Amino acid sequence: MTDTTPLAPAAVPAPGAAPAPAGGLDFESWTCPAPLRDTPNVVMGHGGGGAMSGELVDHLFLPAYGAAAAAELGDSAVLDVPAGARLAFSTDSFVVKPMFFPGGCIGDLAVNGTVNDLAMSGAVPLFLSTAYILQEGTSLAALDRIAQAVGAAARAAGVRLVTGDTKVVDSAGGDGVYVNTSGIGAVPEGVDIGPRRARPGDAVLVSGDIGVHGVAVLSCREGLEFGTTVESDTAALHGLVADMVATGADLHVLRDPTRGGVSASLNEIARASGVGVELVERDLPVPETVRDACSMLGLDPLQVANEGKLVAVVPGQDAEEVLAAMRAHPLGAGARQIGTCTAEHPGTVVALTGLGGTRVVGLPIGEQLPRIC
């Protein structure tokens, strides 16, 4: 179905208005919409492209998405884009396990993740697609909770959900719900942000505490307790990026350090730009709970995933101004400089340790924490 969608999202809430977390897992109070009542669970027919697929869209996805949804979530949408715009285009599949975790769920994670990938090229996120792969037998109550989180996160981020797809796999395949989101954003004129633009002398900034998302998911997956509950930091960062762009500083690189953590992002930047990166370990904002969990499990907080943080590489002389803009935004309140780019050891990231030594911060090989997004 085609659908012409106005360019500007209807309502853009205040920056930092994060979607409500998924909350508890008590689905008993959930009332199945009448047309879906034949079964409380996903069955193969929901993925068949017939009447049941249509009912799922009409009575579950569209109500959950609310104002964020295009009138119809058809096979394809026709969009008007601004004349001469450069577009950012991004895709991400989410397989996080468990699907619900402290501070969020796979639904808001999927929206925020793609919004952030777009934002890291300086783009204003505009349109998102959502494609679900559902395991037969998944409860519709859980699916509805996820779809509600998708809708809330999209409304909070001011993006329109314009097209979608639903497939169902039998119980032998899949486990629960996988969500793919793809997104389109508009890159403002004059903005040129990319991993090759880091230069010696640039400052390396981070927007706040690191390692939180990975520890949050791990703690509830493995039944580990680290004193206090660690909540995922999942959030949409394009508002923060817009405030940074508005300073007029020449932002060189932005990355959201998800899988592989800050370490993977900085190694990628160092290699792409041919610069060295020198971190100061004592300047890394690692919350105590994350530090405790990492030392208990033998993890490096630099390699643990974040879902609501960004790393920025900016010219040294602009660092203070950009930091001030970041700190004025709710999602950048804890922003600080954590290192600098150097002409030495190009392609390598090192950290100055508390003992006055230097260690190499390697690119993670595989993963420390599988399925955290």
Place this chain on the structure above:
Amino acid sequence: MTDTTPLAPAAVPAPGAAPAPAGGLDFESWTCPAPLRDTPNVVMGHGGGGAMSGELVDHLFLPAYGAAAAAELGDSAVLDVPAGARLAFSTDSFVVKPMFFPGGCIGDLAVNGTVNDLAMSGAVPLFLSTAYILQEGTSLAALDRIAQAVGAAARAAGVRLVTGDTKVVDSAGGDGVYVNTSGIGAVPEGVDIGPRRARPGDAVLVSGDIGVHGVAVLSCREGLEFGTTVESDTAALHGLVADMVATGADLHVLRDPTRGGVSASLNEIARASGVGVELVERDLPVPETVRDACSMLGLDPLQVANEGKLVAVVPGQDAEEVLAAMRAHPLGAGARQIGTCTAEHPGTVVALTGLGGTRVVGLPIGEQLPRIC
């Protein structure tokens, strides 16, 4: 990673140049690229966002995609779009089982499926994303075969693969490979094709034999034999659509009748436009093998999926001209009129049977053939 990609795909082959089918399943002759040789199979680390993820992109996906790939398949791509263009945006996840079937595999299916969704709004497909969910233990040889098919189909269709994602799920989740493709196309000025535009008096056309893809997948999944091997019709239809648009006829609706078959597409059109549809059963192009398979299994060929066919609704007076354009294209050689739109019984599709009676062609409820795409 951002990547600026020129708008026009490098090379657009002759229309109808379908990607090579996946062929046999003998992976023994496959040589694993040296940097991937530590394991012949997918492991969790390939989805971790670290060095192993990068190796998979550099040594498997990029070589397989060849000229269709952007220089880097990063988290997001920056694209230049024509001034004032209307864009079509579409997403589809593919979970077909088995992944390899006569005439194709999940890889070319995923490219052609999204290309076709874009083409059905009259758009010229330009850019595609590919997002893989891999089950731990899947052989890299099979993944490479799929990626090769993705690359070949993208090159044949003249679309660029500009951004991507890879996740790995443990053996308990997923079975094999799931592929999501999302796509962006440009809708030519003056083209307005949509499911609400059917009018009484319009002709209903189909581009060729129906029911072929569903029967092809089913036959190899269930080990059924229907005399001759039925090969999937998977193909990219945008070249055929371009030729139809070039006639200057006011094309009202185009649909590719995938899941739910011709029946689901026509029911959707009838409801969205508020018209009746009257098919003539003896005019339906159902190949003998499909007819035999359907009668053996109790399936209605109108409800069986196609992946390389389209249904068109055009003004009655333009039908002959559009049919002539379709027949001149390799993918429309078997085009014919199968029915008309009526003012009677709005929202309902009926078929005039060979015995002179009329039957209602209902919207399929769930699915006859799960996981055929």
